[in-house]
Amino acid sequence: MPTLICDCNQTMPLQPKALGAALNENLSLHSALCRREAGAFQKAIQSGDDVVVACTQEKRLFAEVGEQTGGATSVIRFVNIRESGGWSKDAGSAMPKIAALLAAAHLPDAEPVSTVTYKSAGRLLIVGALDKAEEMAALLADALDVTIFAQGVSSTAQAAFPRQERQYPVIGGGDLSLNGWLGAFEAKWTKNNPIDLDLCTRCNACVAVCPEGAIDLSYQVDNNKCTSHRDCVAVCKVAGAIDFNREPQAVTEAFDLVLDLGAQPLIALHAPPQGYFALDVSAGLASPGLLATVVKLRDMVGEFEKPKFFAYKQKLCAHSRNETVGCNACIDICSASAISSEKSRQQIVVNPNLCVGCGACTTVCPTGALTYAYPRASEQGVRLKTLLSTYAKAGGAHATLLLHSQTVGQQAVEALGRAARLQKDMQGVPANVIPLALWHTASVGLDLWLSAIAFGAAQVAVLVTDEEAPAYLEGLAGQMRVAQALLNGLGYAGVHFHLVQTQNASSLDASLQALAKARPVVPASAARFAVAQEKRSTLDMALDHLISHAPAALPEAIELPAGGSPFGSLLVNADSCTLCLSCVSACPAAALQDNPERPQLKFIEKNCVQCGLCATTCPEDAITLQPRLLLTAQRKEARVLNETQPYQCIRCNKPFGTLKAIESMLGKLAGHAMFQGAAADRLKMCGDCRVIDIYSADNELKITDIR
Template identity: 65%
Template sequence: MPLEPKTLGVALAEPLTLHSGLCRREAPAFLRALADADQVVVACTQEKRLFTELAEQTPDASATGAVVRFVNIRETGGWSRDARSAMPKIAALLAAAHLPEPEPVPTVTYASQGRLLIVGPLDQAERAAALVGDALAVTLFSQGPGSDGGMQERRHPVIAGRIDSLTGWLGAFRLAWTRDNPIDLDLCTRCNACVRACPEQAIGLDYQIDASRCTSHRDCERACGTAGAIRFDRPAETLDAAFDLVLDLGANPLIDWHAPPQGYFRLPGGLANTEGLQTLLRLRELVGEFDKPKFFDYKQKLCAHSRNEVVGCNACVEVCSAHAITSDKARQRVVVNPNLCVGCGACTTVCPTGALGYTYPRAPDQGTKMRTLLSAYRQAGGRDAVLMLHGEEAGQALVGELGRAAQLGRAHGVPANVLPLALMHVASAGIDLWLSALAFGASQVVVLAVGDEAPQYLAALRQQMHVAQTLLRGLGYQGTHFALIEAATPARLDDALAGLRTTRQTLPSQVARFAVVAEKRTTLELVLDHLIDHAPALKSAPDGLPIALPAGAPFGAITVDKDACTLCLACVGACPAGALLDNPSAPQLRFVEKNCVQCGLCETTCPENAIALVPRLLAAPQRRQQVVLNEAPPWSCVRCGKPFGTQKAIEAMLGRLAGHSMFQGEALERLKMCSDCRVIDLYSANNEVKITDL
């Protein structure tokens, strides 16, 4: 594995001392470095466990609070066939590894007492219970006897019936079921007298009666006279119970989600494989309190979900595979359940306003890492950087497998210009960070999907890439700047990365200096300003141009049918982004295109169906300015002459109510008055009636 200290030193702007083969044999060198530095970067993850333990056991390191970080340069660059030209990449990875850890985020706590519900055929459920019953309090929900039937000895509580619902998460599951079988399992002694007595063999070794085979001749009930467990006249009973963990061995899943709740485990194949044993080992460990990051931050004032119980943007609800996000139209917001959230971040990627933000890490921390990677790569002489975003578990493992295949001569490996960046989940980064990476000097952004992503995640990523690529091409940046690689094997990934070599991209002539901020729309404005300032297409169109974008883009304008619009301004009240404005001095509908997120609330709120969305990017200064979409002469009160409303709105109202029995004569005439005169006229008319009566 070739290493060049001079080139790598550029990453830290200081001379670099290299320890070749720093593994178990040279652990003392690591301890000496730990004693002399506040921060140590180990550029290999092979012995991460060993070096972490050594650091924890070293008194000097513990006293000074020395920080040890690990970065993988071996599989990601040093073992590629491009290894001799990979020094800029390795320098970039080292520079990013020296960044401070992000600020801690709030956590979500689960508390489990070890109450385990096992659902499935009784024989399989009892076998699973035998392996975990010493560590967990097990309850079995029988779904038939299985191939062998249950054991004669009842070691755990057994319930049965029709499952109505299973809700909750680790430490807080709730099972609701209906007990509708003539055999009460609490009273059953498993003596098998009913099994022998039944002529239709409608009773199996799960000790429940199959209603489709039973003819109700009652032989079983008579045979069970001593225990009294069988009663055909027993009414169905609705029950529920709380559990901390659920193991589902049934043929049909109780929770059929791509991302099921924490604490729910499904083994459709039973225990006859390695996955089954690993799951049982995990279950044994899930007793106590457990924390996970609170992956999201929600700002209701930015949310474009609903106004006045009218739904506009529903992107986060539709993309969530964990069913953690629900609509609350009455409160004009979405509700995110932190206990169900699995941290994929897809909701934050599709959110057009930034109302949902990702916190693990936050966007500014992610932006800083991207800038550091790309800056160090460029300073070390690297060119045509490709930023590859991958998951920190399965994605990182696949990249490592490709590196080992390259070291063995079976693959090319990760190219020298491909900079891997691990994310909690690949769906957590979207158009704001991708475009920022291009502004910081990346020629291309690649997202690696390894096959365990929800289909809606991939659809959202493709749609976001389509929007971003259309925007760039409209500005004159040629080439393919974004790619979604779907690869589950090292060979597939190797082929896909090799294909990136043939692409060439047009990029901004200068590297951006802005920093990614917490507000998504602010970041987008910063990156758009940079891309527009250096856009090749605008050299021949200095006044700017509109770029048509696909439906669903977070930028755009609206069109207003002036003949249909009555200037009721309901759209102004519905707009969550301040893109639509009124004019206090005159009947006008104004619009600021920069603020529009294309949520569609104005379109769905308009009572006249006069508004249509126009997804686009206006690459011109006018996108920040107020423009008048519609205006009309005001209506003057017929009593005092004060202007109120518009002529079109009042005339439309008069036309609609003229035939109504409640608006005839003077009542219709009052609709032509301002609110003050309407009250005065109504009060005067009432007084006249009273005087006449006297």
């Protein structure tokens, strides 16, 4: 795969020999690849091989040149080396990082996955003050089929007498609610306005005659002001649009798109559904985001596809058993309300139409029941290993992996690179900080972070901006506490995981410079395992490598933070536990087991995901979670948490329960009128003997009756 590098008019100190050695490729250096040296680009794309161009500044120009080049059949991949390091103050030391970025650009695209399809016919509902809604409708009606849900009028419009021409369908009422997504929104409201907007001619007679001012220019009656003079009814007798005796009517209507101009958004989610836009238009055309929203809406007619970002394996899910909820991590963190509980089916349900692909659910899932599908964890693992191995091969040291989003995060990194070029007091992205763009920063968690450390990273930093929901930050911070506790517990001193929050290039510069100077302890050699799609398998391989290269004597166990730990033990109160074994049937990971031969509760710590289903299910509240990582061989072995003597049937001597459970039952029923005498003795019998004894007693009663 040919690689074309350009020092952008000699503003970057690139070293083609060093880069070529790391990539096993002969590289030639260009200085004006997008201009007078464009012939080299045209020749490369005529080769038929995929071509990597180390420039994103002129991506559009290269694409246009490619279209105009005869015989060009190559796929072109673009990678940013300029703002990512070539313009930094220490750019002369950044060749290992640039080599790593080029090597990652050579990797194939993620394997395709199934897609989610949206279909929009352009039916747009605009909700808000009538005058503001009509102003927005004027910008959109030539491209979309507009309907307005009027919520009064603005104070400015009421005083300024807005235009009366009816250009768009107007509906109104109370209790408006909205659900759905692009192409499938459902609006529900109660049609309770005494004024029928379909019959209203906007003559304003009712507005003028109302003594209370209860009717505004959206032609809706404010019941809080109306005192039933009914002058409006009299003045509207010809049109007949006003009827206070009309019964409220529930209305449901479908729309493809929604523009919400209301003071309180109908959908108050950090990640609202595709096709829903909430906008403050109080500043008119100067309102922030107005023009961008108009452009997006006008373009949302037709059929659209997105990847189905998640994969779900119900058998691994620790959400619920027997309609008892244990783990709610994915539901709690989802900022799009795309995940719901189905306790009756012992699973969660993810609505792919609402899912925005943030991946936060997969990061906090302890079992790997939810996994990120595009790209897959295994594909991200290859990218991590390629970046870090190439960086080390080129002579790089103390690598810090900087994970950021493809949108705002990417813009922040590029802004820092440009600032370093123009401002003397800005350093830029340090030579040992390797940026890696993700669809969303919340999509990568504990398994891949620890794998990155095992592959040779000294630190993993996640760049977060205003686009991340607060729940994402809490989830990432919680996972980082667990990861850091694991490394420190293994003897790797220092801080290896960081959440980098930034508002501007200056603060980002300071944060990255501090990270670049840190020297946490890391494994002496890099791991070679392949990241698996299964989260627990990847965690096991990463931990095995980190344990085998631990720099100090290992403790017996590492205590982990409560909440969010995927590893741990259980503490069972032997005085309370009756060995009913309801926890065994509830455990989704086969961590709890019984013994068919005797009353025992056994536990395999390696399997435990700390979901809490056992503790929630236990009728005696005898189970407590103990987050930790056990480092002895006992972690993989079954051990007995509690055992007791069996209780033997008083009739046949067969064991049928536990001594503690039967004694507890007898104690609770001792004063009950139905369990006295022979009935009490039957509680001490096995199921077979109990039936025989009842049958025998019935026969004796019948013989007595005959006599």
